[in-house]
Amino acid sequence: MRDYLIAGFGGQGVLFTGKLLANIGLVSGKQVTWMPSYGPAMRGGVCNCSVCISDSLIGSPVVHHPKTLICMNGPSFDKFVPAVKKGGTAYIDCSIIDQKYDSDDITCHYVPATRLATENDLSTNFGIIVMLGKMIKESGVSDMATVRKAIEESVSAKKADLLEANVKAIELGMNC
């Protein structure tokens, strides 16, 4: 089973990115779960969601110690990077977070995802999608054709322009 935690500010696209990732699993014929943080966990600048993708039944959809973390702000860096499973991977937006994590237990990718988005005429909200693209590329969890299908599932048909913007952001991440 692959499990993921995506964390950042409210409004940064955390929940949408989780849904997109879950749809990537669904389009690939896997079992998936998506679980948002709600309630007190959301106070203090941290919004997060857990995604599990598996070949078999998924037990708890709540991920406390993820194998993969996408981390989009300072408070979630403090809270979740130390929680990543030993041998796991953290994707850290270094255009937002100045800190570095001093440990060999996990692999950290420092990616200026939000800056990459804005430098390429995308709004700051697409930074997290750029990061998802980077994660997909590094982990080999999926390919562009599947991701495109998943974006189509996740973006409402009325917002076709967002579809292409998401594809562009994923490609930016895959190629950085």
Next chain:
Amino acid sequence: MKKTLMKGNEAVAEAAIRAGCKCYFGYPITPQNEVGAYMSARIHKRGGVFLQAESEIGAINMIYGCAATGTRCMTSSSSPGISLKTEGISYIAGADLPAVIVSVQRGGPGLGTIQPSQADYYQSTRAMGHGDLRLPVFAPYSVQEMVDMTTEAFELAEEYLTPVIILADGLLGQMMEPVSFGDDNSEKPGKSFSWAADGHMGKREKNEITSLRLYSEELEESVNKRFARFEKFKENHTRAEAVNCDDADIVVAAYGSASRVVQSAMEMARSEGIKVGTFRPITVSPFPEKALREACKVAKKVLVVEMSMGQMIDDVKMALEYKLPIEFYGRQGGFVPGPEEILEKIRGMKV
């Protein structure tokens, strides 16, 4: 059938609309707000009515009135809100009316927390209002089951003339899973019932809907009839799932969200060579006693896991007639246990 990602709360609402639910009455409370939100955006386009009542008590009494006309209707709430509804639920049951009530449990007592919990097991299986009263309670463990059970609940409520409870929790309500739906019957006209107070234009005797039966003979008869229907429900619809129990030294019993985590813990224990099986009541009322006894035939110990201080454990003890050692593992306060902590408990059980 194409599967789409949906939250449990939204999926319940869609399932209800497809099942021909014509009226939804509710009052907001986390973690089940998406049920009302989904209904308010859609049910009026598909031949139904959404109404946000002035309170939970208002909403359940609207259900009482609506059900009296033979119209399919549903309400949903979470723990403190369900407490407020129980008076009305008792009246609806006393008047032998069908209704579907979705309970998305959060931590209590009092306002407690909005996080997931299973602390309302007693409430839904024993105390959905005052009086001699047993209601069918389904306990889904996935978003798909929330859909399937909601669909079925409307049929069974009408067949057995009783409110039917869907007992979920904040986890099932908030999580998204792939889900598929059956036929869309939202446009079909509802059934007509001989008992319904739906206007007779002088063409038949009037129907009276009431839970008031002042004469002892009359009340005793109505209670007996209601319990006879519940017995029939028990025979035909009591449901459970046992996995790997044939050779299990330890059977772990859990329902709803907790049973998912237990499933993972069982796989981990099996890979360590500990013979563990799982037992999941799908109806928690009526409780699947026979199926549990069957599942525990070779078991040496039983573990009950709940997101509470232990409530279903009483039903397990009674069903097993206290013949097996029964241990408990629970988390409270809105915590969902992880499989590792349940595995740790299993390791310590020494069989």
